[in-house]
Amino acid sequence: xxxxxxxxxxxxxxxxxxxxxxxxxxxxxxxxxxxxxxxxxxxxxxxxxxxxxxxxxxxxxxxxxxxxxxxxxxxxxxxxxxxxxxxxxxxxxxxxxxxxxxxxxxxxxxxxxxxxxxxxxxxxxxxxxxxxxxxxxxxxxxxxxxxxxxxxxxxxxxxxxxxxxxxxxxxxxxxxxxxxxxxxxxxxxxxxxxxxxx
Amino acid sequence: xxxxxxxxxxxxxxxxxxxxxxxxxxxxxxxxxxxxxxxxxxxxxxxxxxxxxxxxxxxxxxxxxxxxxxxxxxxxxxxxxxxxxxxxxxxxxxxxxxxxxxxxxxxxxxxxxxxxxxxxxxxxxxxxxxxxxxxxxxxxxxxxxxxxxxxxxxxxxxxxxxxxxxxxxxxxxxx
Numbered sequence: 001x002x003x004x005x006x007x008x009x010x011x012x013x014x015x016x017x018x019x020x021x022x023x024x025x026x027x028x029x030x031x032x033x034x035x036x037x038x039x040x041x042x043x044x045x046x047x048x049x050x051x052x053x054x055x056x057x058x059x060x061x062x063x064x065x066x067x068x069x070x071x072x073x074x075x076x077x078x079x080x081x082x083x084x085x086x087x088x089x090x091x092x093x094x095x096x097x098x099x100x101x102x103x104x105x106x107x108x109x110x111x112x113x114x115x116x117x118x119x120x121x122x123x124x125x126x127x128x129x130x131x132x133x134x135x136x137x138x139x140x141x142x143x144x145x146x147x148x149x150x151x152x153x154x155x156x157x158x159x160x161x162x163x164x165x166x167x168x169x170x171x172x173x174x175x176x177x178x179x180x181x182x183x184x185x186x187x188x189x190x191x192x193x194x195x196x197x198x
Numbered sequence: 199x200x201x202x203x204x205x206x207x208x209x210x211x212x213x214x215x216x217x218x219x220x221x222x223x224x225x226x227x228x229x230x231x232x233x234x235x236x237x238x239x240x241x242x243x244x245x246x247x248x249x250x251x252x253x254x255x256x257x258x259x260x261x262x263x264x265x266x267x268x269x270x271x272x273x274x275x276x277x278x279x280x281x282x283x284x285x286x287x288x289x290x291x292x293x294x295x296x297x298x299x300x301x302x303x304x305x306x307x308x309x310x311x312x313x314x315x316x317x318x319x320x321x322x323x324x325x326x327x328x329x330x331x332x333x334x335x336x337x338x339x340x341x342x343x344x345x346x347x348x349x350x351x352x353x354x355x356x357x358x359x360x361x362x363x364x365x366x367x368x369x370x371x372x373x
Contacts, residue, residue: 005273008273008275009272009273009275012275012277016277020329066329067328067329070328070329071328074275074327074328077275078274078275078276080275081273081274081275082274085273085274087273090273100204100205100208101208101212101266101269101270103208104205104208104209104211104212105212107209107212107213108212108215108216109216111212111213111216111217111220112216112217112219112220113220115216115217115220115221115242116220119220119221131241131242131245131355131358132358132361132362134242135242135245135246135358135362136362136365138213138217138242138246139245139246139249139362139366140366140371142209142210142213142246142250143249143253143366143371143372144371145209145213146205146206146209146210146253149205149209150201150202150205150206153201153205154201
């Protein structure tokens with residue numbers, strides 16, 4: 001399921017706003033829905049929320065608890081957008097100006113893979129963490145990619161991109177809108193106010 | 199703002215984001231490390247951005263890197279980093295108009311400002327974004343402590359990225 005960029009932004013803003021209305025339990029639950037496929041993250045997060053409640057109530061710092069839940073909500077927003085982001089829809093907003101960013105995002109897995117391999121070899125050979133040595137291979141690769149991309153962009157991708165904004169929501173885009181509205185409505189209509197919290 | 203500048207800025211911003219994600223073992227843990235451990239994200243990702251400014255070596259380079267990073271963080275819903283990258287980009291742009299882009303002094307000042315400002319501002323905006331707890335009153339002391347650590351670390355990274363930039367220039371990888 002791919003969501004367009006404007007709808008992801010609207011969804012994030014709605015959930016963030018709803019987390020400030022009352023105790024952010026509703027927004028946490030709503031923000032867990034789009035990342036249901038990642039069972040490990042959801043399970044770990046629920047466990048962490050419960051554990052932090054018991055730890056904070058033991059040490060009598062329970063007034064921090066709403067901020068902990070809100071931080072987890074923001075984390076969920078990051079996971080949701082990295083799971084469902086449709087990067088090509090950035091062209092609908094930015095037109096040709098957004099083209100370099102969209103083209104470069106294709107190289108994101110390559111950079112990620114190179115860096116992961118470098119760090120893996122460091123751990124396997126038990127070398128110390130030295131930024132000077134570790135960043136050398138990554139930097140050489142990044143500079144090469146930048147040069148090649150500039151050449152390719154000049155030779156092949158040059159041209160006028162017609163900007164016809166396709167901002168009407170598709171069926172998938174209705175999901176984040178509905179979720180955001182649900183989060184807002186729940187925290188307005190059924191505000192949770194626990195004594196001792198907030 | 200020509201095409202070369204924009205593409206270089208985009209590539210180096212995306213590379214910095216990707217390496218920062220890879221450093222925290224997996225993409226799913228990246229957001230956690232942004233909240234918990236900005237010290238780690240100020241090492242190699244900062245070096246990549248600094249070498250990117252040296253590679254662009256033109257006016258508006260730092261500003262473009264800042265703007266593109268800000269857009270990248272905005273579409274991944276990390277809004278407090280967006281604001282801090284915008285502010286840091288504008289300030290580094292103004293300073294680098296005077297000092298230049300290559301050479302030990304310029305690289306050190308640029309990198310120190312970029313890393314320190316992004317680190318401090320992300321802590322401050324992160325706290326503001328979460329809403330300030332009533333118990334924490336000494337935010338100023340906390341911020342001062344963090345800023346000391348961030349600016350010192352970024353200065354060290356500035357020296358390292360100067361040597362890396364020199365290495366890339368001499369070996370002919372970077373023009």
